[in-house]
Amino acid sequence: MNQQILTIVVPCYNEEEVLPNTIHQLDKLITNFINDGLISSRSKILFVDDGSADRTWSIIYKASLHNEHVRGLKLAKNVGHQNALLAGLFTAKDASDCIVSIDADLQDDIKVIQEFINKFQAGYEIVYGVREKRNTDTLFKRKTAEWFYKLMKKLGIELIYNHADYRLMSKRAIEELQRFEEANLFLRGIVPLIGFKSTSVFYDRKERLAGQTKYPLKKMVSFAFDGITSFSVIPIRFVLSIGLVTFFVSFLFSIYFLFLKFFGTTQTGWTSLITSIWLIGGLQLIAIGLVGEYIGKIYKETKRRPKYIVDIDSYNLPFPQHLNHLEGEAMYNYELRQLPETT
Structure with missing residues (x-):
């Protein structure tokens, strides 16, 4: 059986505090998968910079010069988490057999990605990462999340309980997702509509290592309201x-x-x-x-405005092998010359 090409898509917005650790952990994970023969050596990690105002793109860009697994996609402006995630999925689609989406803070347990791949190889086209419990959340957040899922069910909207945007999708599933052209995106409701064979993998969520959550109460309420009004009259x-x-x-x-x-x-x-x-x-x-x-x-x-506009795309570019001989100050000077002025 041919080894599948995996791409891990990571939307990022002002994540300079957690990115070095995120890059290190995901690179180590994907390297182990390749060494174990689980996935192809052409597998990648695609970081999508959603118009960050800090050093997020600088960190991604420099990592892509050193690491053949790391690639970056810089959006021209901030378009929101859902659109940034779509940009990564659609960019990686043509060069991947399956794609895993995960948030940059890595609160979702990356160890279960191996289970995602096993389920994919067993014939499942969509694998949902579902939280076993919500012990890391406050009582208020737990209760409001529970009420939200119950309300959506009452309204006839199909959602996977305690699932966010941590999932694996096959290339075919993403091709079908691309046919959904609405501007008001609520991926947690759209993905189940695809209807392909799916399953769930359960895990425990961890505490955020650094930085602040990008989903405060105001955004959570807006996100929930968008979900309700996008799927039900x-x-x-x-x-x-x-x-x-x-x-x-x-x-x-x-x-x-x-x-x-x-x-x-x-x-x-x-x-x-x-x-x-x-x-x-x-x-x-x-x-x-x-x-x-x-x-x-x-x-x-x-x-019918575009959901996102790409500024810089390094995903499909070959890794700069000619830079392998550069070390120390020489590599640093090269990075400074190549780094886009926007950073």
Whole structure:
């Protein structure tokens, strides 16, 4: 059986604190796989710089000069984690048999990549990395994540529970993924739609070694909302149902108040009046905002703008073997001459 070419895609945004360790660990892993005959010697690690403002690209670029396994892809500007991940997947697709995506902080256990490859060789085209438990998260994050997955299930959206973007995909699966052209990306929901034979591998997540998370609460809420509105129209139907119920209740109260006016006694009800106005006004604003969110997504889709623009691509370039004789100061001077001005 021919050895498969593996590419590990690593999206990076301001990751200079963790990158040296990440490069070292992934290079050691891929070298061991090659030595054991598990994958082809043409396998690579592709780091995607998502418009970082620190030394991220400089570290990637220098590593690619020294290490034949390391390659870099620099995007022209920050386009977000999902688009950066797509850029790496689509760039590596033509030169790979399978691709593993993983975050740069390596909180996901890289040891299970061997299980990913074993499952791929057994015939699975998509292998999901699923967290066994969430002990490293705060209670708030655990509970909100649990509620999110339950809500998505209620809305009829197929998600892999406790799975993020740590997965293996075959070349064929990524070719099918490339056919999904929507601008509003939610890969955790899109990948299961491909429908190819899939399985899961379970692991324990580790603490972040350095730097700060690139998904604070604000981004997590935005990400969750994008996921809901990109895959379901149930929220709009829910608002419509609330509107109908509110109208029906208001109609019953109108009959009741008319009954009091003609057959009983009434008093000035400023509190109930103003409460009703604020309640109905709030519902109207929520409904308009929700409908506007869907219209905004339609607006983005119709423009068909590119998801990302590549600035520098070293993935498909041959390793500079002519530099092997350079050492110390000579290599340092060469790096300074070749380093792009943008860094």
